[in-house]
Amino acid sequence: MISLQRCTILWGSADIHDDDPQVRIVDNCVYLPYSHGGVWGLFSSDGRPVLEAIDFREGVHVPGDQRLPDGGRIDVAAAEGSDSTYIYVGRVNFHYGHFLVNTLPRFWNISKIKTPNTKILYHGPMSVEQIFSTPYVNTIFSMLGLAPRDFVRFASPTKIKHVVVPKTSFEEQRAGFAKYKTLCYDIGRRISHNKGLSENIETLYFSKTRLKSAVGIITNEIEVEEYMREKGARIVYPEQLSFEEQLQLMSAADNIIASAGSFLHTSIFCPPRNITCLNVTEQINSNYTIIDRLNRNSAGYYYPTAMQVLPQQDGYLTARYLPEARAVAEKLFEISKS
Structure with missing residues (x-):
């Protein structure tokens, strides 16, 4: 039997949320470039991670590679500077499942907040050209009206004057927002x-x-x-x-x-x-x-x-x-x- x-x-x-995810404007933060096995992410000058920029799993823990060791600080004086305003979308992960539940949910309001001259700031090991050479990523981003010229990452620690950080519309193994469904359904349509x-x-x-x-x-x-x-x-x-x-x-x-x-x-x-x-x-x-x-x-x-x-x-x-x-x-x- x-x-x-x-x-x-x-x-x-x-959990399912009908309200919109929060959007935070972060001033005077530091971008540490992606480093496999090292520390990366967006940080305030005193070394605290920008929590809205982190993809929590089950909504609990800051990943170990996105927080500085106890007492760690960033050498702000040594960082390069940028006065431009950016939209931050986290790590672009080209694994299909992770792209859908970690990367894409950050784009829920991109059509409303992006201007032609505003760059999309991301983390990850891949260049913009490599990202867009992944066929399904290319398709999805093109449906959002995005092209390689819209994206940027930094190769060294960089001080940023203003960053717009949309919180994710899909919290892995915790919750989803109606805006994520709207985003994806519009792409599919x-x-x-x-x-x-x-x-x-x-x-x-x-x-x-x-x-x-x-x-x-x-x-x-x-x-x-x-x-x-x-x-x-x-x-x-x-x-x-x-x-x-x-x-x-x-x-x-x-x-x-x-x-x-x-x-x-x-x-x-x-x-x-x-x-x-x-x-x-x-x-x-x-x-x-x-x-x-x-x-x-x-x-x-x-x-x-x-x-x-x-x-x-x-x-x-x-x-x-x-x-x-x-x-x-x-x-x-x-x-x-x-």
Whole structure:
């Protein structure tokens, strides 16, 4: 007898806010450039981090790389200076899931506060050219009317006279703001308008079987994929699709089935979706729930209690084996239709 348990416990919280995130103007701060393994961020002259510029996880702790050691100070006199006003958007992270929940949420009011001459100040290891060479980032930023010329970062500590810091509209594993949904839905609407939707898909199955690296895999997921194919589901491999293609397919599907992965976050750009998710743990990462609540998705997360954890494999942080995978796939398919 297959035991498929519906997940009800969150890892984190998932509050939804209808009010706007705060926007703070910070005067006379110091920009420390991004340094992998070192300290970076926006700081006041006495060494305190600018809290509005930090992406907290679960709303609690300042990351270790964005605070100075106890008693540490910044040599303000040695820093270069800039009298321009900037809009700060945090670290630009090109990993798809982190881009959607850490980077993009800072842009919720960019169209209102940016003038043609105001530069967008960011942190990160990548140059502007490298950022825009990432196809989905290029697409999303272009939908916001942004181009490489709009972005800037500094290579050395820099004193800045004025920085506008919009607080994030998505607090990782804690809360989401209605403005984030509005931002993403407008982007999705523009893409759909440009591309057009010409098909309807009854069931769409997102498969990880062709991934070469990932946070986690189910080593025998191919058995689930084969069952879904036999039932007439359309099988897609998200890493082989452009952002526009993922968005179009997800928007066209009556039912979406997948194991948990950041590609499910694409639903925030779509109308409300029906999602049936094979969850590899008993708890739901609350980022999924935040997006589901913002987008008003009908989403269910199901954990097979017989799931087995395997030793770590090259290219993956976690690996699992799913006993009786076809029977689990059958139940998931039935649930998606109910």
